[in-house]
Every structure is written in structure tokens, then in C-alpha cells.
Amino acid sequence: MNADFSRPVLAIDTSTSYLSLAIYAQGQTWSHHEEVGTKQSALILPALDALLKQASLSRQDLGCIVYAQGPGAFTGLRIGLGVAQGLALAQNLPLIGIDCLEAIASLATNEAYVLAASDARMGEVFYAWFNTQNLTRLSEDMVGKAQDIALPEGITTATGIGNAYNVYAEQLPVTGRSDMPTAVDYLNLALSGRFEATDASAVHLRYVRNKVALTAIEQAARKTC
Known part of the structure; x- marks a missing residue:
């Protein structure tokens, strides 16, 4: 169509x-x-x-x-x-x-390495890597803890963007701004x-997290971590 x-x-x-x-x-x-x-x-x-x-x-x-x-x-x-x-x-x-995440990355124009990161709640971040110079995706969409996100192999500098920087700026692997x-x-x-x-x-939606809510036990376990 x-x-x-x-x-x-x-x-x-x-x-x-x-x-x-x-x-x-x-x-x-x-x-x-x-x-x-x-x-x-x-x-x-x-x-x-x-x-x-x-x-x-x-x-x-x-x-x-x-x-x-x-x-x-x-x-x-x-x-x-x-x-x-x-x-x-x-x-x-x-x-x-x-x-x-591609829409988020588009706000950081002409950058070789962009981390698009949005707040996924439950202590996690939705994220993906992009090259906005040649409009290509460098990773799949993923979800995880901010401190566990690593720069792509061989890359030392990148730009970050997305509302995850309102919450996890100190834990994310690159500096960035919270624009959405x-x-x-x-x-x-x-x-x-x-x-x-x-x-x-x-049409379809993109889900990268199978679970959309934590049980009371899981919430308590996370608070003790």
C-alpha cells in the first residue's frame, strides 16, 4: 500500500x-x-x-x-x-x-554513534544505537538496566538522547540530553x-519486554538490590 x-x-x-x-x-x-x-x-x-x-x-x-x-x-x-x-x-x-527509538535518535542529527534511550519504568531503559549521519541502525531495540548498557565494540565516544537521561544520566555509558x-x-x-x-x-507494535509489570515479590527484591 x-x-x-x-x-x-x-x-x-x-x-x-x-x-x-x-x-x-x-x-x-x-x-x-x-x-x-x-x-x-x-x-x-x-x-x-x-x-x-x-x-x-x-x-x-x-x-x-x-x-x-x-x-x-x-x-x-x-x-x-x-x-x-x-x-x-x-x-x-x-x-x-x-x-x-529511531524517532528519538533523529533528534541527534549527523552523529556517527547515537544512543537513543527512553525510560522503560521498572528500573529499566529501552535503548538502541544508531548512526544518524547515514541513517542506519547499529543495534536492535533492547531493554535493560542503564548501568548494563555498553558502548558498541571499538567505539569510545557517542551522543545520548532520550528521557532516560532525566532518570539515569549518571548510569548511562555516554553523556546526553533528555529531548524527546x-x-x-x-x-x-x-x-x-x-x-x-x-x-x-x-500494523503492529514493537515490544521488547515480555513482562509489563512486576509482582510484589519482584518489586521487593529489586529494592534490596
Whole structure:
């Protein structure tokens, strides 16, 4: 399925505690970016309709939908995908899923070695290595403790980016900043043409953690470590 960027494009990012939406149409971009905590499911459709109204568009005008694919907040990702998939199914629209760590890495432009790292909660970090000079991935998406992340073999310097630096800056292997992408960044990545479009039946999320919650015993064990 091919994406038609001549029609309005919607981007949805609910991978964190923020509700982030962006619309691109005829050379203009409209956006909504707000920290809403656990209220994403209640607020996403009203926020979308308000943004469409701001752009003088309706849901029926959309030609493509971009969504944050993960890894990220389990519930948030499912909310975003559910809305994206519902809109796409209703109008047979193509969808473009973009890896959240790749979106984070894109904020550190023209760097040979970038550690994209986001807070995975439960004392862990989602992370991957990228080269943003030639737009290549240097590792798979992974999850683990910040202190266990090592520089790629043979590499001595790198740049770090992502909200893991708000929590684990002293434990991560390279210095960095805590910047995170918004839906506008996901939109711009999709418009680059580097990401494949699929139909609604083929979309998926990227999970790198099998367990999304710790038992009380596991939580107690971690506190004693």
C-alpha cells in the first residue's frame, strides 16, 4: 500500500505520558502536544477533532496515518494504534509505523554513534544505537538496566538522547540530553519517504519486554538490590 502525501497526513504519538498529534496538509503543519498522564484514551479523539477543525479538515479528508510503533508505554501505544487503525479501517487508509527509538535518535542529527534511550519504568531503559549521519541502525531495540548498557565494540565516544537521561544520566555509558520527539517529528520522518506504508491489517507494535509489570515479590527484591 502506498502513502499519498498530497492528501492530509495525521501523526499520533502516545508512547509516553504525552498526547501528541500533528497534521500536515498543503505545506502546513498543525500540532497538539500535552502531558495528560493516564487520560490519553479519554482525550485523544476530542483533541484530534479540535486539531482537524483548526486545520479546516475532517477525518474523511485524511490520506495517511503515522503512528508511534514502540517501544514505549504499553497502554499508551495500544491507545494510539487503536485510534490509528480504526480511522484507517474506516477509510482504507495506509498506515506508517515508526520505531520510537529511531524517532528519538533523529533528534541527534549527523552523529556517527547515537544512543537513543527512553525510560522503560521498572528500573529499566529501552535503548538502541544508531548512526544518524547515514541513517542506519547499529543495534536492535533492547531493554535493560542503564548501568548494563555498553558502548558498541571499538567505539569510545557517542551522543545520548532520550528521557532516560532525566532518570539515569549518571548510569548511562555516554553523556546526553533528555529531548524527546513529538508527533511533528514522527510526521517529518514519515514524509521523508524512508518508511514503508501498510494497510490496517498489517500494523503492529514493537515490544521488547515480555513482562509489563512486576509482582510484589519482584518489586521487593529489586529494592534490596
